[in-house]
Amino acid sequence: MSNSVKQISPSDLVFKEMPAITNQGYSQESPFMLVDKYVIYGTSTSISRPTDKLSDQVLFEINKLFSFSQLPENWDSYNAAKPSKIAIENAIDFTIRLAQRQQYPFYVAPSPNGDILVELKDDNVTLEFIFGEDGTNRIIGLVDDDEKFEKELNDTNEICSLKWLYCPDGDCFNWE
Amino acid sequence: METVLIGNEDFLLRRIPISPSYVKPDGSISSFAFSLRKGEDGISTDLERLANPEVSVQNKTRFRLARINVGYIRNELNDGLDCIHNPIPDNYAHSLITSNTGKITDSKSRAMARAAQFVY
Numbered sequence: 241m242s243n244s245v246k247q248i249s250p251s252d253l254v255f256k257e258m259p260a261i262t263n264q265g266y267s268q269e270s271p272f273m274l275v276d277k278y279v280i281y282g283t284s285t286s287i288s289r290p291t292d293k294l295s296d297q298v299l300f301e302i303n304k305l306f307s308f309s310q311l312p313e314n315w316d317s318y319n320a321a322k323p324s325k326i327a328i329e330n331a332i333d334f335t336i337r338l339a340q341r342q343q344y345p346f347y348v349a350p351s352p353n354g355d356i357l358v359e360l361k362d363d364n365v366t367l368e369f370i371f372g373e374d375g376t377n378r379i380i381g382l383v384d385d386d387e388k389f390e391k392e393l394n395d396t397n398e399i400c401s402l403k404w405l406y407c408p409d410g411d412c413f414n415w416e
Numbered sequence: 417m418e419t420v421l422i423g424n425e426d427f428l429l430r431r432i433p434i435s436p437s438y439v440k441p442d443g444s445i446s447s448f449a450f451s452l453r454k455g456e457d458g459i460s461t462d463l464e465r466l467a468n469p470e471v472s473v474q475n476k477t478r479f480r481l482a483r484i485n486v487g488y489i490r491n492e493l494n495d496g497l498d499c500i501h502n503p504i505p506d507n508y509a510h511s512l513i514t515s516n517t518g519k520i521t522d523s524k525s526r527a528m529a530r531a532a533q534f535v536y
Contacts, residue, residue, distance in 0.1 A: 308436060316433045317474060318460055319453050347440045352453045359440075385526055 298339040301348065305331050305358075308350045321354035324373035331356040331371045334398075343406060360405055367405050369393065381405075417503040420466070424487030428461035428499060428511055429472045429535065431479040445482060450513075450528035452520050458512030459520065463501060467509035469535055482532040489513060493524055 294302075308323040315322070335345060335358060346361035354373035359366060368380040377393035379401045391397045406412065430449065432438050438446040450459060462472045464483055473481040486499045496516035504510045513520070513528075 304436075311436070315436075316438075317431055317479065319456070321454070347446070349436055349438060349446055349448060351448050352451055357446075357448070380522070385530065387523055 294336070295339065297344050298335060301335050301345050302332050305335065305348055305356065308356065311350065315350075316352060318352065320350070320352040321373070323350040323356060324354040326375050327354065327356040327371040327373050330375070330377060331358050331369075334358060334369060334371070337398075338402075341402070341406075343402070360402075362405050365405055365408075367401055417508065419501040419503060420463070422463060422486055422499045422501055422511060424485075424490060426486045426499070427464040427483040428486060428489075428513065429464050429467055429469065429509075430459070430461045430482050430484065430532065431473060432482050432532075432534075434478055434480060439480065445529040445532055447522060447525040447529045449482070450484075450520075450532070451522070451525040457518075458500070458502070458514040461499075461511050461513060462507065462509040463511045464509075466501075472509070473536055476536060481535040483535050484528055484532045488531050489528065493527055495521070495524055497524065 305328055309325060309328050311320075311323055313322050314320060331348065335348075338344065338358075338360075343360065345358045346366075347357070347359040349357050349359075351357060351370070356371040358369040358371070360369070361367075364384045366382040366385070368382070369377070370380065371377045371393075378390060379393050379397055380390045381388045381401060381404060389401075391401070403410070403412075432445060432449050438449040440446060452459060461484075469481055473479050489497050489499055497520070498514050498516070500512050500514060502510050502512045
């Protein structure tokens with residue numbers, strides 16, 4: 241694991257406003273998403289410190305999560321709530337922790353009720369990290385789409401569930 | 417407004433957002449597409465045989481359109497789920513997927529998402 245990745249905390253990141261983006265892949269990335277691949281600019285009067293220690297992939301995911309904050313009420317045409325700021329921040333925080341283990345979300349999306357989903361997947365095993373609009377967070381583990389567990393998200397449950405997904409045999413060098 | 421009976425052979429149409437997308441990278445539909453919003457009595461859909469898909473999709477740059485069989489919802493998912501015609505002033509085809517418990521569980525939302533097929 242790269243030590244340099246550990247030096248970045250969520251508070252280091254400052255974003256510029258951008259349109260909501262899709263999960264359709266890097267090739268269709270919005271030209272407005274990142275002004276520069278290695279520096280995310282802040283407001284019109286400030287520039288963040290460089291974030292070149294984060295990989296392009298994690299920056300892409302963070303920007304995607306941040307873009308959800310630009311969604312209006314009823315963005316899905318079925319009265320979806322505007323995604324919660326605290327849920328987005330918690331999801332970004334988690335995505336950075338995940339990147340420290342060289343892992344990245346399979347899928348991220350806002351829920352109709354303002355929560356944020358960060359989904360991880362390995363073959364037929366799925367972990368859904370749901371960051372609540374009220375600041376409460378939970379993890380759901382699934383195998384072949386059948387729910388195996390649901391737990392409150394805390395430090396212990398986070399590491400245990402990630403290990404369940406990525407290192408089920410318990411002999412992986414970076415999961416201790 | 418006069419209502420019609422929805423048969424098990426009928427299909428319901430539901431818009432699926434593109435941006436942000438409720439279609440995952442592997443092409444599957446997120447369960448969020450078939451989950452209840454706060455305060456909702458049922459999941460809004462259009463009854464396919466009364467609907468014009470071009471109208472139901474509203475905006476093809478923002479949404480895709482998926483269809484799901486009523487018989488599947490009533491008989492295979494069961495769990496108190498039903499499909500009822502619920503016309504509203506600007507949409508006679510409007511219908512609801514309802515639950516007699518007032519809740520639709522995550523597992524039922526996942527199952528509906530798996531069973532839905534894209535029209536557009």
